[in-house]
Amino acid sequence: SGSGNKSAKIALWGYDRSGWLISPPINIPTQGYELKFDLGLTLRNSVNPIDPTASQDEKLLVLVSDTPIMKDTTILREYNNLGAEYVFNEIPHTGASYSIPLEGISGIKYFAFLGITSTSGGDMDLFVDNVS
Structure with missing residues (x-):
């Protein structure tokens, strides 16, 4: 229940887990654009910050591809x-805004956020919001 802004979440816990968030097709007409987004990182099922020393194996890849199945990603x-x-462990639990210049990228593209963990421990949730 409730209203308001809802973000997407990648749950990072357990062994050899990954989670994808893939955008709909986005037309990048010319040079000079950038990908903007917000990230937040919390303990799993919590609003609390992670222990930045508890787990070191997690990572997030921000990718671009010409296909929705993310074939031949960059x-x-x-x-x-x-x-x-x-x-990764410095992503704040309160959220922060990030941007990536899209130099040399134009046309219809798909953007993805791929969260990866390879070992147990440090269970956390990665939130992605306000992608533009």
């Missing part, structure tokens, strides 16, 4: 805990 950005510029 990684636009990777969030991980293994020395990446964008650290």
